[in-house]
Amino acid sequence: MSLLAALLAAAVMVPATAARAAAPTDLIISEYVEGSSFNKAVEFYNGTDAAVDLSGYELFVSFNGGTSTATFPLSGSLAAGDAYVFADEDLAAYADQTTNASLWNGDDFLALRTTDDTVVDSFGTLGLDPGTSWGTPSTANNTLRRNADVCTGDTVVDDAFDPSQEWSEFGNDTFDGLGSHAVDCEGGGGGGSVVINEFSASTTGTDVEYVELYGPADTDLSAYTVLQVEGDEGSSNFGTVIGDYAVGTTDAAGFALLDSPSPALQNGTLSLLLVRDWTGETDVTGDLGTVVDSVAVDDGDSGDQTWAQTTLDGLFDGDANTFAPGGASRIPDGADTDTADDWVRNDFDLAGIEDGDPAPGEAYNTPGAPNAWVEDTGGPGGECGDPTVTIGSVQGDGATTPVEGETVAIEGVVVGDFQYDDEGFGNLGGFHVQDAGDGDAATSDGVFVYEGSPLVDVNVGDRVHVVGEAAEYETSGGASQTQVYADSVVVCASGVDLPAATDVLVPTDLAGLDDFTGFERYEGMYVTFPQDLAILEYFNYDRFGEIVLGTERQFQPTAVYEPGSAEAVALETYNDTARITLDDGLSTQNPQVTRHPNGDPFTLDNRFRGGDLVTNTVGVIDESFGLYRIQPTGPADFTVANPRPDVPDVGGRLQVAAFNVLNYFPTLDYPTGDPLDNACGPDMNQECRGADTELEFERQEAKIVAALAELDADVVGLMEIENSPTAVETLVAALNAEVGEGTYAAISTGYLGTDAIKVGLIYKTDSVDPKGEYAILDQSVDPRFLDSKNRPVLAQTFVEHGTGADVLVAVNHLKSKGSSCSDVGDPDLPDTEGGNCDGVRTAAAEAIVDWLDSNPTKVHPGNILVTGDLNSYDKEDPIDAIVDGGYVDLIAEYQGEYAYSYVFDGQLGYLDHALANADLAEDVTGAAVWHANTDEPDLIDYDMSFKSDGQDAIYAPDEYRASDHDAVLVGMDLDRPGNRNCQDRGKGNGNGCRP
Secondary structure, eight states: OHHHHHHOOTTEEOOOOOOOBOOOOSEEEEEEEEOSTTOEEEEEEEOSSSOEEGGGEEEEEEETTTTEEEEEEOOSEEOTTOEEEEEEGGGGGGOSEEEOSOOOOTTOEEEEEETTSOEEEEESOTTOOOSSOSSSSOSSSEEEEEOTTOOSOOOOTTSOOOGGGTEEEOOTTOOTTTTOOOOOBSSOGGGTTOEEEEEEOOOSSSOOOEEEEEOSTTOBOTTEEEEEEEOOTTSTTTTBEEEEEEOOBOOTTSEEEOSOOTTOSOSSSEEEEEEESOOOOOBTTSOOSEEEEEEEEOOOOTTOOOOSSOEEOTTTTSSOOSSOOSEEEESSTTOOSSSGGGEEEBOTTOBTTBSOOOOTTOBOOOTTSOOOEEOOOOSSOOSTTSOOOOHHHHHOSSSSOTTTTOEEEEEEEEEEEEOOOTTOTTOSSEEEEEOSOOSOTTSOSEEEEEOSSOSSOOOTTOEEEEEEEEEEEEETTTEEEEEEEEEEEEEEESSOOOOOOEEOOOOSSGGGHHHHHGGGGGBTOEEEEEEEEEEEEOTTHHHHOOEEEESSOEEOHHHHSOTTOHHHHHHHHHHHHSEEEEOOSOOOSSOSSOBOTTSSBOBTTBOOOTTOEEEEEEEEEEEETTEEEEEESSOOEEEOOSOOOOOOOOOSSEEEEEEEEEEEOSSOSSTTSOTTSOOBTTTTOBOOOSOSSHHHHHHHHHHHHHHHHHHOOSEEEEEEEESSSSHHHHHHHHHHHHHOTTSEEEOOOOOOSSSSEEEEEEEETTTEEEEEEEEEEOTTTOTTSOTTTSEEEEEEEEEETTTOOEEEEEEEEOOOSSSOBGGGTBOOOOGGGTOTTHHHHHHHHHHHHHHHHTOTTSSOOSOEEEEEEOSOOTTSHHHHHHHHTTEEEHHHHHHOTTOOSEEETTEEEOOEEEEEEHHHHTTEEEEEEEOSSTTSOGGGSSOOSSOOHHHHTSOOSSSTTSSSSOEEEEEEOOOOTTGGGOSOTTSOOSSSOOO
16 A cells, blocks of 8 residues: 555544553443433443343432432343343334333433442432533433443442543434444454444446455454345345355454455445344345444435445535445544444545545545545635625525535624533523624524534624534424534624614514514524513423413414314414414423523512513524524513412302312322332223322322312312222312311212223212212213213212202213324314314213203202313314203303313313203303413422422412313302292292292
């Protein structure tokens, strides 16, 4: 290779080969995933020379500094040089072992240990709660991979943990590396550190073909085979192994060349797989053995496919090539992050083998020798004052950047600082820059600069010069944000005046929809929203700090208009557009301090409710996870517009309530983290719900009791209570301990139906007595009522003390909209047409009407009240069926069209109903919904499953946010028996007629 030596001038980069660490002696933690939602995984790697029986190992997790722990035994065998993935069931596609137990957040401690408690490796510091993450790179919302030179685990569990020492960052929800790992260690590893280091398949003239491996020096690699897999869709061999090449021994420098495969490597789409212990299988989807490394080339033909972790196409290296590389080199030798960043395109004209001049950014062909390339030193200058382009030209006037993949230089003022810091605040991994503008209103003058770990600490008001690649950052939900991935950041000046914030309006009517689609033209810019915007939604507030704002409170289309009507569809469109999400500038989940819109921490003394107003919101526009967002840079004005109400006054001698108690389960759910440690339901084979721990149950019960005590109703229908013989009685005992022994009693029903939850009834013993026996409507009574979908109806007649008047209360909980009923022939419908299972609910409603006409309690009451969670908005078919059966919708009658008891996706409506037959409707004095739950953020509820310690502390044992549904309350003055026969209801007759 004397020609190569002659060519290695100053511009040629020959990265040094790093010294290898000592041979591995046990398993290590090789990858850590703390992604969005339940995307949690941890990978273990066997770097030894022998298989390991995992039944002797377990994963130990300590949450929040040790407030609770969980242990997960491992199973199976882990081959030498192989990796094993333990994950949440949501990542089952990547996992060897899964669980549906709650797993870690970024501030929790993990240890891999033997079953005799000997720690093999650890992640974090045992007994310490770091806040939101363990440092930089952040362990919150990130995937981290162990560096290749880490060959032994950290067995000291209480030492300081600095992820930057041994781990590399790969961003949120990165899973493509799970299941494989490589180390650079002396010996051992079963050859796990061996990689495909360089290949050549197509060159000028007669192809020069080879495959080079790199691994431990002087090591026998005869257990390895390189497989070539056909990827051209039109080939009869598509997806099969079309070449297998034996491997010899690495030389003193760690290189090994295959016996020349030439002319075997094809020039089209191909995958090269390095397999240990190849089985002889030729179908790429079969069991090939252990694939320890892979790389593929895709020539771009339609239908072609590759089977490698890393695929190199025509533009993989950012160059303006329209053809796939004929060969490529890892730079430096052995680099293995399972991304295209490891690879550099080889010179097509054989530079390195023959005389040639590679272009900047290309590699020499160096079979059997260290890889070398010509550094690309071109491109925009990185100093203040060097030529730049406008940010508008990077943003373009469309949804995506017109300069995707190009390196650009921009200069402007930092208008939003969201770099990672030690406290976990502002940790979006970068900052927003805005320039003076290009004069085009269709293009944004601001852009997000992504760094990951800060290159330079910047502050709002710094003028910066940034060089980096323009690209779209895509997140779930169809969002794509233009970003500059910074290669260099230079602060040119500080204390610079910010550009004037641009006023942006949320559309106020359908004519304003063009303004909404125009949010793209503000992406990355410094803006204010001067309007009074109502708080619509806060479902993601505790976890992600998100609050949805709108021009006014929004209503479900079918709570206002008939399903399927043009008006319902138009309202859905308007609701989708007349809103904007206020975020918190964090990627951290469940932070210790949760930001209030006014900029201060959310506390019980500084809180908000749905319908409160936020004005003059200031920040930068961000697009991610399917939404345009405001990332705040300062406080907004906040006005309490919807204060907490007292229990509504509905009048009447007798009051009946309906209350969904949100999975009140005295039987704990997952008390030890094992989903099978408790079983619920009539057959004791269903997952329990509700509280996970005794403390959670105490918090939950305290709130429900406070709400029931405040309601003070004579009869209460309950929904979402554990389907057990004792749950209702347990709640009554807790309630009586608060309001007085013997105040309430329960209708004891035992199990009802087959679900884990049921409905129930409680009543005040000094107000009413049960009359006759309770009755149940289920599928055995009427086949239209599917109790595999709906909860059975519970009906009981009560007689009022003093008057002898009676009323039948029928408590319902119909099938939700949250899952399909297509298995019973009920096709899914759009929300504007009633949503999933509308037919199931409608059939159940018709059955309810007919059943109640049949006098199910056998005591002939004249008054009937249908109440409970019907999971239907008031314009939908199930409610129509009951109203058509002779019942009056009391909430609509007394509260009007815009009543609500529930909020979903920021839209209001009432799922919780009270419908009276004609006789009872005459005696009703009022009906209302008590807004103690729906308008309150769930940050203040009992649940501690995901919240940080700081969030858990925002709790009070009061009636607010005891559930996610509001309670319904009906007042009535029941006629005495015989009143229905009075000839003149305006005069008394001595027989109990109302005077």
